[in-house]
Amino acid sequence: MSSAKRVKLDVPEQEEQPFIPILANELLEDTPLTKVFVGKIQDSKSISEVIKSLNLLLPIPSLAHLKRINKQEVLLVSTSDLAKDKIYEYLETNGFNINLLYTDFREVEVAKIAPKTRLQYEKVQKLWPCNFHPDKYLEKLVTNTLFNSLEINVHKTYMSMAILVATEAKKLHITEYDSGVVVVDPKVNSVVALGYSESHHNPCKHPSMVAIDNVAKTQSGGAWKSYEPIPDSSNLNLNGCHPKLFKILLKKFPHINFGASKFQIDHEQKEPSDPYLCTGYYIYLTREPCIMCAMALIHSRVKRVFYGKSSDNGGLGTLYKIHVIKDLNHHYEVFRTLCENKCELVNEL
Amino acid sequence: MSNDANSDISAVITLADHEQYFMEKAFFYARQALDKQEVPVGCIFVYENNILAVGRNEVNKTKNATRHAEMICIDEILKHCKENDLDFKKMISFVDVYVTVEPCIMCAAALFNLNIRSITFGCRNDRFGGSTVYDVSKVIKPTTVVKGGYRACEAMELLKDFYKGQNPNAPLPKVRIKKS
Numbered sequence: 357m358s359s360a361k362r363v364k365l366d367v368p369e370q371e372e373q374p375f376i377p378i379l380a381n382e383l384l385e386d387t388p389l390t391k392v393f394v395g396k397i398q399d400s401k402s403i404s405e406v407i408k409s410l411n412l413l414l415p416i417p418s419l420a421h422l423k424r425i426n427k428q429e430v431l432l433v434s435t436s437d438l439a440k441d442k443i444y445e446y447l448e449t450n451g452f453n454i455n456l457l458y459t460d461f462r463e464v465e466v467a468k469i470a471p472k473t474r475l476q477y478e479k480v481q482k483l484w485p486c487n488f489h490p491d492k493y494l495e496k497l498v499t500n501t502l503f504n505s506l507e508i509n510v511h512k513t514y515m516s517m518a519i520l521v522a523t524e525a526k527k528l529h530i531t532e533y534d535s536g537v538v539v540v541d542p543k544v545n546s547v548v549a550l551g552y553s554e555s556h557h558n559p560c561k562h563p564s565m566v567a568i569d570n571v572a573k574t575q576s577g578g579a580w581k582s583y584e585p586i587p588d589s590s591n592l593n594l595n596g597c598h599p600k601l602f603k604i605l606l607k608k609f610p611h612i613n614f615g616a617s618k619f620q621i622d623h624e625q626k627e628p629s630d631p632y633l634c635t636g637y638y639i640y641l642t643r644e645p646c647i648m649c650a651m652a653l654i655h656s657r658v659k660r661v662f663y664g665k666s667s668d669n670g671g672l673g674t675l676y677k678i679h680v681i682k683d684l685n686h687h688y689e690v691f692r693t694l695c696e697n698k699c700e701l702v703n704e705l
Numbered sequence: 706m707s708n709d710a711n712s713d714i715s716a717v718i719t720l721a722d723h724e725q726y727f728m729e730k731a732f733f734y735a736r737q738a739l740d741k742q743e744v745p746v747g748c749i750f751v752y753e754n755n756i757l758a759v760g761r762n763e764v765n766k767t768k769n770a771t772r773h774a775e776m777i778c779i780d781e782i783l784k785h786c787k788e789n790d791l792d793f794k795k796m797i798s799f800v801d802v803y804v805t806v807e808p809c810i811m812c813a814a815a816l817f818n819l820n821i822r823s824i825t826f827g828c829r830n831d832r833f834g835g836s837t838v839y840d841v842s843k844v845i846k847p848t849t850v851v852k853g854g855y856r857a858c859e860a861m862e863l864l865k866d867f868y869k870g871q872n873p874n875a876p877l878p879k880v881r882i883k884k885s
Binding site for chain 2: 558559560565568569571572575576577578579633634646647648649651652654655656657669671675676678681683684685
């Protein structure tokens with residue numbers, strides 16, 4: 357496929373992409389390289405014999421992502437396993453017919469591991485042919501083409517709501533800081549809970565921590581009682597929203613749903629689709645959460661995090677990327693809101 | 706793995722008598738958590754050799770995954786300070802934490818940010834540990850001294866007992882119904 361054609365397919369139209377995915381470094385950096393010795397086949401007619409024989413007698417499991425042959429050259433052995441002057445002996449003692457190759461071996465750089473993205477693949481492919489199985493979803497993330505304009509508008513709306521939470525919570529003296537959080541259940545497209553800093557009361561009550569506890573309140577839980585919840589009026593539960601803020605948001609966002617899906621207290625009747633912690637929820641924050649909050653969101657099994665401004669103590673891009681630690685049992689996606697003029701939203705933060 | 710001068714979490718450690726007493730208390734609350742079908746982690750906060758706060762995991766009770774034993778103790782100390790008109794920030798920096806399991810990344814960050822004086826724990830936390838899984842001290846330069854490895858096997862056994870049983874709050878696994 358020509359590269360011009362591919363670009364057309366991947367980017368349907370030039371859309372504004374105000375949300376930048378925060379990805380693991382291994383997806384952004386070049387594929388690590390390693391050095392191997394290669395030999396040249398004397399007669400092109402014996403190519404298939406050489407490959408067959410090498411794969412049988414001298415397989416290289418750690419470099420299985422590489423093709424064994426490049427034009428008339430074959431991959432023999434990693435330079436870390438063998439000195440150049442020992443290659444001949446190595447091939448011969450392992451039963452390989454040495455007469456099929458020229459005896460001057462060459463050192464080349466190749467991909468040490470399989471490339472994960474197309475961009476990485478295109479770079480290492482130039483060094484030595486390589487297998488690559490593109491992950492469609494991942495490609496959309498790395499090229500930042502995951503959201504269509506409709507989805508972008510939805511995310512922008514919730515982000516502007518988080519900004520409103522920040523300003524209104526301060527006006528109402530609920531918080532002393534400029535930070536707001538909106539937790540959304542994308543399955544029912546509804547605002548489940550709100551958050552803001554209460555660290556003037558408790559140094560651990562950062563916006564995410566308050567939001568997480570407010571979500572718990574929609575599931576007959578919660579540890580911090582800070583407001584009298586609104587009594588249930590519909591089939592959705594409004595316990596996660598501070599009543600005073602809810603009133604204001606309802607006026608400013610008349611087309612947005614509020615409330616969490618009803619939660620069964622009786623474990624016997626519990627359906628698999630019942631809310632469990634923040635499973636499946638999206639969280640919109642005006643500021644990047646700190647390390648503590650980033651991990652709290654992992655524990656809470658959030659699905660996606662959108663944040664506005666980066667924080668000096670941020671755990672999702674600034675100090676570290678907590679969400680890409682492989683050993684953790686849960687991972688969420690993170691998007692930073694573009695801080696350039698392209699997105700007027702963030703200027704309000 | 707952290708090998709900072711003020712942190713030692715890899716060794717099996719022996720504790721002074723008064724520290725052993727505090728750890729025994731922490732184990733008491735860990736076992737209590739297990740009885741309540743919570744992840745069995747127990748924690749106590751000590752100030753000038755007095756126990757000021759005790760905590761055990763309350764995640765399932767509160768439906769809040771951040772209600773770890775350490776976070777509950779922090780809230781208790783805060784309450785104590787408010788009730789007695791004490792300076793929380795100052796007081797907490799003289800607190801020694803005894804906890805049966807290495808604090809997770811979240812709790813380690815919270816405790817480091819509060820300048821807790823020391824943390825003594827039982828077993829390592831291979832799932833979430835704030836040193837073992839990701840070394841929080843690399844980015845939040847703490848003044849806190851961390852040591853671990855006291856009665857580690859016992860602390861780990863408690864966790865294993867819990868994970869053998871089913872977490873009552875976890876959603877039921879989706880069962881695929883075969884079409885007949």
